[in-house]
Amino acid sequence: MRNLKYLVLVLISSAAFAQDNLFPTAKADSIIKNIQLPVIPSYQINITQLGAKGDSVTDNKKFFDKAMALCQKKKGGTIIVPKGIYKINGPIHFVSNVNLKIEKGAKIKFSDNPKDYLPMVLTSWEGTMLYNYSPLIYAANCTNIAISGEGTLDGEGGKTWKTFKAKEGKGKELSREMNHTNVPVENRKFGEGYFLRPQMIQFLNSKNILVENIRIENSPFWCLHLLKSQSITIRGISYKSLNHNNDGIDPEYAKDVLIEKVNFDNGDDNVAIKAGRDHEGRANTATPSENIVIRNCNFKGLHGVVIGSEMSAGVQNVFVENCKTIGYLKRGIYLKTNADRGGFIKNVYVQNIQLDEVEDCIYMTANYHGEGKGYQSDISNIHFSNITCNKASESGIVIQGFPDKKIRNISLNNIEIKEAKNALSNENAANVLMTDVFIGKRATVPTAAK
Template structure:
């Protein structure tokens, strides 16, 4: 192990101490999250003529079901057993539950033209108009996706080819962000190759996604954008395409994520809050997010950033474990382009197997940017175990003129690590019962000759 950067900063202990996990605050958040209230009206897409034969385009039948729900002030759309091809998006109205029953699969087309006209959405932290997400709800209250069926985004063919061609659109979107271009002028879609999200809720309230399985997304799987009072529970994943983040709360408030089995091609949970100038101009941080009892598998377990310019605060992660290799377990990342803040993050009872880095906090992600350093403070880890870190056990990286502050680690054990701790430009770092590598025993006695 390399102890070059092993530094224990115990200064300031009179003003900063190890904080206990605030269970009462978690309970308060969970209590105020409201589940959607759905009227009693029900309609089966099969009764409207939909065929679960994996061939027929059923878009018009799903649209008719949604229209009938709207006419009846809401209701439940039932998708019975079968494979239902849909050549285009599902657009929600308020007070609707899309119930995908066991043995049922919704399989979306992968023809980009099917997802036009464009809708207001976001792409990597910048608001713009783009292809519609495959399931899209904007300005809706009381909406749900439930059942034990599968949502298949067919993202591994045509959409997968977009990754190599996205640079022009990505760069233009960031330029428009930095120059505060009017959102109505930010038109992408055809010719720009920015992939749509699988499921996106924009400006929605009282959301439930429960028990469904998400497969083969074109881009981010479940994007919670400018929405609040959200419950995600019991869902599972098999989505391994480029940038297949599992759940992305962005400008989101009061979110419960529990009992989720992740297996996706990027971050499991990635908490975001807009990007650069646009994010810093917002007064809507992502906040009050509870993540518990989840199984992590993918690139990273829980990530905050890197698009977090409006700030992220009050995040609580507990009782989670890995079901396979992760590159990083808990990862807080920002850089000098972002600004904003990450604060009041509590992580406890996490069991990791093999990772590249166990706990990683950096204010210099990719070494990019200048002029807008982020504030990172009040981050607390307790009861963390990890079998092996092939690179670093614990990494904390601030700036000399903008230090990371108030980090506590209590009862952390990493059984094997190439590098134990890299701790630079941080103040008030308190470590209690932290073990990396083999635990020391009592000192050996001087041998007698």
Template sequence: MNFRHLIFLLISCFSFAQNRDFPSAKVDSIVNRIQLPVFPSYQINVLKLGAKGDSLTNNKAAFDKAMALCKKNNGGTIIVPKGIYKVNGPIHFTSNVNLKIEKGAKIKFSDNPQDYLPMVLTSWEGTMLYNYSPLIYANECTNIAITGQGTIDGEGGKTWKTFKTKEEAGKNRSRDMNHSSVPVKDRKFGEGYFLRPQLIQFLNCKNILVENIRIENSPFWCLHLLKSQSITVRGVSYKSLNYNNDGIDPEYAKDVLIENVTFDNGDDNVAIKAGRDHEGRANTATPSENIVIRNCNFKGLHGVVIGSEMSAGVQNVYVENCKTVGYLKRGIYIKTNADRGGFIKNIFVRNIQLDEVEDCLYMTANYHGEGKGFQSDISNIHFSNITCNKASESGIVIQGFPDKKIKNISLTNIEIKSAKNAISNENAENVVMTDVFIGKRATIPTAAK
């Protein structure tokens, strides 16, 4: 090796060492530029519009009228006082509105699919299409919020739950339309296709706050942040255990703060996505980026997931100071496959306490062994100060491809007290481990007898 090559190698190593430190200044910059929504002083109590919190009356008309009055007044706050409010159909936001669900109040949606027609522009597992309206839906809105200490119940465990076994044909049709670039206006689903709606979806929105509410019993994903930016989700709690009940799904989302959330979900707690396959790759100008997740309690299937629909790319994700309060299958899970393309880069995770999991840290470019032709770029992934009591399967898994390796992974101060398999590391380069302990820590060597 000549002197010039040595200098280059030393600079590269120093740069990588510097770049793997948790970038607190970047986190602060993201959080500081996220704007909280502001609202006019106008307020309307749904009781004054004829709503009844008796768990029987259909209050759809009262909620629609409240939203219309806010629109007429250029925004305001809709107050939902104590009671159980049956709503047979979706709530559609307008700009500058705070839906305030007070303590002791519950919005309980119907589970009749007909109530969520006509169809609206939405997305289903990474493909844009027209489908049943999400139960709470906003499109092209600015300054919107759902606040208060009340509950939103999606009534997802009965009729909607039966859709799971019937969705395959609709799901495959949506993916075929994605792969063959069928115009979105022609992607009509709804009745007969059995694609369940999200509980809450913000599409093309800006300056969003979801604070302190409780989310229960969603038909599908709970909170979908789609093509939106400047978002704060904090103090939310969950008990939503139906099929595919992800807690929070940022997708093509930018500048997102998720903090102090208590998860209890039938699927991923946070799943960061960015479109599927051909459609996602056509939208690389709008990756999911600048996402901060901190001070959360995980419980469910997986803690924080990136993928598998991430074809437009995911970058600049910062996870810190989180812990489990119950079972997780996997703690941090990065998953993509050779159908996706795109990239996952600049992911920083620190100060995570896991109890018992199946796998602690799992990174795979070959999710389900599917696909060909579009391998993803995975690089600059950094874990530090991670503890785990037990991994019933693997402590750390890294799986790249021989011709597309996962690059620049750092693992610093990782302690997994028990694991069936310690480390599986294949097709990765520049993996740096510092103070990594899996199983019982070794002490000084024993003397010869």
């Protein structure tokens, strides 16, 4: 009788898990409904009215600054950038209630002189808060802001900034040491001499954000960084940014985010969901990255959707659907963390993904680079359905936990990988449910005995 009760309990639990692994469309829809688009006042100013010239030579920095000041005086408005190439020697700093509208045929081309991005501002670098060069477009503590239009932002990242990569080691290691030893953020001063490249666009502590239809080219570092911000819509944008570490979109400690109809072509992860690094991240578990919907995107670059590796405050409630590759991709969906991070990844749902040729199709590892100790991450409730891949030159599906910290509650439903060098590597995982999973040629009826 006791064994029968146990069997009934197992069957009920299995049935509940099978139901939970379906893509919860209603939950994704409720996140989108909670996202507020920015409300922009009716005031408009054309940048050329202030003296700006789209001749690719004139430094238009003071005219953009003046336009922002006018908008602030008017309690907000739209800055119109008409057709032309507008050189600007320094960053654009947003104020609240402003739409920077870059019209079709317009390009803002930023200088690549690092001195133009001083004085330093509060920012983050690979998961650690610090003071560094200003991002090229920077909004801190703003509400109701937008970057729109069909024009282009050019970060000029392929020359001077590109040389910083080989020299960033000292600054990178110092930033991590300051993270681990709890140095006060106000004492974390970098900038000149440390070679930490700035992000192209960063929103910090801001909300009600829209980035729509623009093109991002040639970023110095991460392209679009959503840092400690919420209620964000990114849609219809495109990329051509192939420098070092050119992640496309990095939500970090971000909440209520919609990413849709984006055409990626960048030199690193397309979307990389992060939540701080190591000790600092674990101290911020009240603000995980959460409620993120990614849909109807075209992937091209290093990896499609990534969670980690800096995710120490936790990542939860991520919904990815109806996306496909339009060119090279090393990995399709990639969850990566290690024993330095801690934190959690949970409630991730991925459906209707079409991949062409990749190195690895689905990859989940708690042992990224084999680094770290003492802070193993908790990975659970990860669900994949309706995924196709033409070829995986390495692995079809990889799941790697730890013996004493297993990845758990994983479902794979209707997965077809037509060719793979290594089909499946499933290590230190618990409660992995596979239904209609095909790797390689599908088996048919067994042959008759001869």
